[in-house]
Amino acid sequence: MRLSEVMMMETVTLTPKAQPDLYIDAENITPDAFAGKTAEEIAAIHVHEGNQTGLLGTYFEVSGKGGATAAETKIVIKGDVLRVKYIGMRMTAGEILIEGSADMYVGAWMEGGRIHVTGNVDAFSGTGMKDGELEIDGNAGNYLGAAYRGDWRGMQSGTIRVHGNAGSDIGTFMNGGTIVIDGDVDVHVGTHAEGGTIIVKGNGKSKIGGQMVKGDIYVFGTIDVMMPGYVYRENVDLEVDGTKATFAMYEGDMGERHGKRKGQVIYGHIYQKY
Amino acid sequence: MAEYLIKNGFVFDPILGINGDKTDVAIKDGKIVESTALSNPKVIDAAGKTVMAAGVDIHAHVAGPKVNVGRNFRPEDKLFTYEAGNGVKRMAGGFSVPTVFRTGYLYAKMGYGTVMEAAMPPLYARHTHEEMRDTPILDQGAYPVFGNNWFVLEYLKNHELENVEAYISWLLRTTRGYAIKIVNPGGTEAWGWGLNCNSIHDPVPYFDITPAQIMKGLMEANEALRLPHSVHIHTNNLGNPGNYETTLETFKLFEGAKANNDFGRKQVMHHTHVQFHSYGGDSWGNVESKADAIMDYVNSHDNMTIDLGCVTLDETTTMTADGPFEHHLTELNHLKWANTDVELETAAGVVPYIYGKNIKVCGIQWAIGLELALMAKDPMRVFITTDHPNAGPFFRYPRVMKWLMSKKAREAEMDSLKWAEKVRDATFLSGIDRELTLYEIAAMSRAGTAQALGLSSMYGSLKPGLQADVAVYDYNPETAEDPELIEKAFGNAAYLFKGGEVVVKDGDVVSNGNKKTLWVDVKVNDNPQVRRDVTEKFLRYYTVTEANYEVNEKVFMKNPYRIEVDATQ
Ligand SMILES: [Zn+2]
Numbered sequence: 085m086r087l088s089e090v091m092m093m094e095t096v097t098l099t100p101k102a103q104p105d106l107y108i109d110a111e112n113i114t115p116d117a118f119a120g121k122t123a124e125e126i127a128a129i130h131v132h133e134g135n136q137t138g139l140l141g142t143y144f145e146v147s148g149k150g151g152a153t154a155a156e157t158k159i160v161i162k163g164d165v166l167r168v169k170y171i172g173m174r175m176t177a178g179e180i181l182i183e184g185s186a187d188m189y190v191g192a193w194m195e196g197g198r199i200h201v202t203g204n205v206d207a208f209s210g211t212g213m214k215d216g217e218l219e220i221d222g223n224a225g226n227y228l229g230a231a232y233r234g235d236w237r238g239m240q241s242g243t244i245r246v247h248g249n250a251g252s253d254i255g256t257f258m259n260g261g262t263i264v265i266d267g268d269v270d271v272h273v274g275t276h277a278e279g280g281t282i283i284v285k286g287n288g289k290s291k292i293g294g295q296m297v298k299g300d301i302y303v304f305g306t307i308d309v310m311m312p313g314y315v316y317r318e319n320v321d322l323e324v325d326g327t328k329a330t331f332a333m334y335e336g337d338m339g340e341r342h343g344k345r346k347g348q349v350i351y352g353h354i355y356q357k358y
Numbered sequence: 359m360a361e362y363l364i365k366n367g368f369v370f371d372p373i374l375g376i377n378g379d380k381t382d383v384a385i386k387d388g389k390i391v392e393s394t395a396l397s398n399p400k401v402i403d404a405a406g407k408t409v410m411a412a413g414v415d416i417h418a419h420v421a422g423p424k425v426n427v428g429r430n431f432r433p434e435d436k437l438f439t440y441e442a443g444n445g446v447k448r449m450a451g452g453f454s455v456p457t458v459f460r461t462g463y464l465y466a467k468m469g470y471g472t473v474m475e476a477a478m479p480p481l482y483a484r485h486t487h488e489e490m491r492d493t494p495i496l497d498q499g500a501y502p503v504f505g506n507n508w509f510v511l512e513y514l515k516n517h518e519l520e521n522v523e524a525y526i527s528w529l530l531r532t533t534r535g536y537a538i539k540i541v542n543p544g545g546t547e548a549w550g551w552g553l554n555c556n557s558i559h560d561p562v563p564y565f566d567i568t569p570a571q572i573m574k575g576l577m578e579a580n581e582a583l584r585l586p587h588s589v590h591i592h593t594n595n596l597g598n599p600g601n602y603e604t605t606l607e608t609f610k611l612f613e614g615a616k617a618n619n620d621f622g623r624k625q626v627m628h629h630t631h632v633q634f635h636s637y638g639g640d641s642w643g644n645v646e647s648k649a650d651a652i653m654d655y656v657n658s659h660d661n662m663t664i665d666l667g668c669v670t671l672d673e674t675t676t677m678t679a680d681g682p683f684e685h686h687l688t689e690l691n692h693l694k695w696a697n698t699d700v701e702l703e704t705a706a707g708v709v710p711y712i713y714g715k716n717i718k719v720c721g722i723q724w725a726i727g728l729e730l731a732l733m734a735k736d737p738m739r740v741f742i743t744t745d746h747p748n749a750g751p752f753f754r755y756p757r758v759m760k761w762l763m764s765k766k767a768r769e770a771e772m773d774s775l776k777w778a779e780k781v782r783d784a785t786f787l788s789g790i791d792r793e794l795t796l797y798e799i800a801a802m803s804r805a806g807t808a809q810a811l812g813l814s815s816m817y818g819s820l821k822p823g824l825q826a827d828v829a830v831y832d833y834n835p836e837t838a839e840d841p842e843l844i845e846k847a848f849g850n851a852a853y854l855f856k857g858g859e860v861v862v863k864d865g866d867v868v869s870n871g872n873k874k875t876l877w878v879d880v881k882v883n884d885n886p887q888v889r890r891d892v893t894e895k896f897l898r899y900y901t902v903t904e905a906n907y908e909v910n911e912k913v914f915m916k917n918p919y920r921i922e923v924d925a926t927q
Pocket of ligand 1: 418748
């Protein structure tokens with residue numbers, strides 16, 4: 085049997101009804117939690133509003149049902165969920181489509197599957213991401229794809245793509261994976277990175293690649309202030325996410341400890357498009 | 359108060375010499391009594407279960423400023439660990455540096471009733487007591503650190519032992535402390551100069567005395583003061599390949615010394631987390647276990663006790679008053695580092711550490727911790743600890759017990775190490791067939807620790823008259839074969855009685871108990887010089903006044919429990 089014959093995709097639709105007074109923590113809005121459940125069972129799943137425990141069904145009209153597994157479950161959220169945090173947290177497979185904007189921590193620590201947001205997301209989206217895909221049609225807030233506070237193990241793998249702008253501190257302590265921002269970014273990009281790729285197609289500000297020991301940052305637009313710990317090496321012709329161009333290649337951050345491979349010191353790289 | 363009769367359990371009590379016999383345990387008015395003293399007891403059926411006195415932990419870092427630095431600078435340690443409040447329990451979380459609530463709950467779930475905070479910086483005694491006050495259930499005490507204290511160094515340099523004694527008396531009373539802790543004697547003071555004392559004969563900068571003189575002097579003062587506990591030592595050169603020689607040299611300082619006290623304590627010196635002090639070789643490439651040499655010495659000298667400091671192969675947070683060591687560690691693992699100097703007294707550092715199964719040295723450390731216990735001839739002198747959280751979190755004790763009680767379990771762990779064969783080559787563990795009995799485990803986790811702390815009249819046994827701290831574990835020693843049952847049972851006590859009250863039932867905390875904080879009030883002859891020196895040091899050097907230094911027990915303590923000693927003779 086082919087995979088397509090085995091997989092039976094089911095869709096759960098969540099339509100926001102009551103706006104919570106406080107913000108709700110909805111780490112259970114995941115294909116993993118919804119799999120194998122009926123609409124009624126899904127409506128009975130817990131969410132937290134402040135220190136009170138409530139039910140998903142209080143805030144959403146639930147229709148459809150979960151698939152047999154997370155991979156066979158798609159969740160569609162109809163409209164803005166500006167007071168809902170942690171959608172898709174730690175999901176391992178399946179799909180979430182948010183037709184609107186969401187609050188913080190969308191796809192935080194996600195391990196697989198795909199999240200697509202047609203509006204904006206607030207801070208900490210894709211925090212500690214291990215794998216999977218996160219696509220934002222609008223803007224993303226601060227700390228996109230960054231490590232959790234205190235942790236030195238940030239984004240490991242997977243892809244984050246933002247079609248608008250992103251805030252500050254994206255990709256902090258990044259270890260792997262790719263973040264692509266079509267628009268501009270605020271300060272602190274790839275701070276402490278030990279791997280991974282960040283592509284900024286708009287403009288950067290300052291503190292790009294600060295304390296980065298390994299990894300690649302591409303900036304297509306301007307950089308207000310280059311970190312003093314970076315040294316220009318050479319011009320290189322590259323194709324980056326479909327764009328062919330000449331880039332100025334810098335190595336750094338010279339203020340940091342760097343590993344070696346085959347006798348060669350490994351640096352972080354910043355590539356700025358001409 | 360309710361009366362209880364715990365019936366038909368398999369009782370293990372090294373003090374009473376009960377080795378698994380089915381014996382009833384009677385509780386009345388918070389104490390253990392003869393069963394004939396009961397009139398209308400509630401009967402607890404312990405048939406098929408193991409019954410012991412509640413556990414007594416002699417060394418863990420569970421309260422105070424460096425523990426809190428660990429909590430503050432490791433938010434990631436708390437991630438996904440929080441549990442909402444439920445019943446009598448408050449919200450609690452954290453892994454290697456849990457909140458005070460989680461600390462109390464998890465110890466209670468393991469059937470522990472008493473936990474000693476192993477290093478209290480005197481200047482921050484108030485903070486330490488505030489945290490202990492807020493730690494539910496557990497009886498606690500804290501050891502102020504003395505080994506780098508300017509008063510001690512000056513008096514010892516001048517051979518003024520009486521002044522050392524008077525100062526210890528003053529400090530224990532002022533900080534509501536329990537015992538004399540010594541951490542990297544002289545080395546932590548040297549760290550203030552960017553230096554260290556790597557051997558017990560390295561002179562301390564400015565003070566010009568040696569770690570050996572500090573340790574020996576404090577031991578003599580301890581015995582002159584007739585304190586309940588002995589000096590509690592973490593010697594120099596911790597965590598370095600080849601350091602077992604420093605450890606043996608330290609042990610030898612106490613040769614021939616005799617304990618002097620009215621508390622039933624037999625040792626003159628307790629050395630803590632000996633695993634970190636038992637390394638051979640001269641680099642991380644050839645480091646090897648010297649547990650054999652260490653235990654040969656310990657086994658043949660009954661005036662000392664040790665605890666293990668078992669590595670549990672977890673991600674954890676190291677924290678110690680051994681400031682230079684933490685700097686050394688952050689240079690090794692490149693993880694974040696906190697460091698502080700505590701004026702006139704000590705220092706501290708904190709660094710996260712991952713004991714990985716794919717790192718050879720971590721496997722060797724894991725093996726050494728277990729070897730020390732498995733080579734012990736007298737389990738009343740060798741105690742189970744993980745130097746929480748330095749070698750692993752305290753809630754792994756049930757796992758350590760499983761490894762100690764089952765060769766099969768530790769071989770399975772050994773086989774799961776990436777460098778199993780290299781670890782085997784550098785250690786003795788796989789060649790040891792011994793499996794500890796529950797009787798020996800009871801000695802290493804309650805009877806022996808209570809005795810070494812000078813608290814055998816309160817804890818560690820089920821002898822009538824003792825505080826009714828009793829643990830019941832759902833473990834049948836006659837039928838249990840799967841070693842996993844050990845870990846499960848000892849991590850989820852069927853019952854914990856604390857002061858005669860049920861605080862844990864079926865692995866769940868049902869009461870916050872009525873914790874006590876123990877401290878030692880040792881009376882010495884009036885010593886005007888020390889009084890004058892204290893006043894002068896506060897005026898000249900301390901950034902706080904004497905009045906803002908002392909621990910007011912009404913404000914900072916819950917149920918202070920004063921242990922009086924008269925050393926005026
Ligand atoms: Zn310790």
